[in-house]
Amino acid sequence: MAGPALPMDDRDGVIWYNGNLVPWREAKAHVLIHSLHYGNSVFEGERIYNGKVFKLREHSERLHKSANMLAYELPYSVEELDRATELVVKENKLDSGYVRPLAWRGAEVIGVSAIGTKVHVMIAAFPWGAYYGQKAIKLVTSRWKRPSPESSPAGSKAAGLYIICTLAKDEALAAGVQDALMHDYKGRLSEATGANLFLAINGELHTPTTETILNGITRQTVMELARKRGIKVVEREIWPDELAKASEVFLTGTAVEVQPVSAIDKQEFEVGPITQQMIADYSALVRS
Ligand SMILES: Cc1ncc(COP(=O)(O)O)c(C=O)c1O
Structure with a gap:
């Protein structure tokens, strides 16, 4: 805030x-x-x-x-x-x-x-306004990894799981960016500290599977909105080198809503047409 x-x-x-x-x-x-x-x-x-x-x-x-x-x-x-x-x-x-x-x-x-x-x-x-207050945010990759489902109840919104989120977020703020992107215990892309991750690749939306993340209610809503627009949504394991193929990146969450990402470490992204469509559709739906 x-x-x-x-x-x-x-x-x-x-x-x-x-x-x-x-x-x-x-x-x-x-x-x-x-x-x-x-x-x-x-x-x-x-x-x-x-x-x-x-x-x-x-x-x-x-x-x-x-x-x-x-x-x-x-x-x-x-x-x-x-x-x-x-x-x-x-x-x-x-x-x-x-x-x-x-x-x-x-x-x-x-x-x-x-x-x-x-x-x-x-x-x-x-009362609570915009989470970031910025059109597009920058992320750094965190040294903290989302644990394996054998080491934590990943689908639970449990306080204990936020220890690494708070550490990752505060390290990102200290580095001068708005948030952190976490990899999981295998090194795959997982989520930000309080929001889920989407990549636009060749006109499709790609998002990590729910093995180590919170399956956000906004994530599920945005997947539905995208499919209604005829955009193909793919849930799969995504590796960090695939960020190079993404033209757009955004986060979703109740607090962040649909939030464009302009950079992850040194990789830059545009606030492109799919992100803009999802912002518009989500904004209309929550107020309908
Ligand atoms: C770690 C984490 N991932 C994802 C989300 C997004 O979940 P939702 O869309 O249900 O708010 C949140 C926010 O609750 C979160 O804290």
């Missing part, structure tokens, strides 16, 4: 917290909660357009799936999460902005095992 922002714990408004709306500054958790020590909270990121959360159902379902992949159940159904999200958006009077649901395991026990912890859920909603 551009410019100085209000601290996240010192704002007006309300947060949905375990079934109740509580004043923003009172939505607190204890220092001994299990998830703070062992990284097993799960979360979502959603965008509000014209007062409505885009693909709300899909996000609430993914929060459940993420928790299940970490071997726990949420105490609220998908339907209850949807209603709670709508309530918190309305109570905070948000016409546009971002929603951050989070589920975590409580402070009943300490130790690696989480058996015996209670599961808590909160949903916060707040």
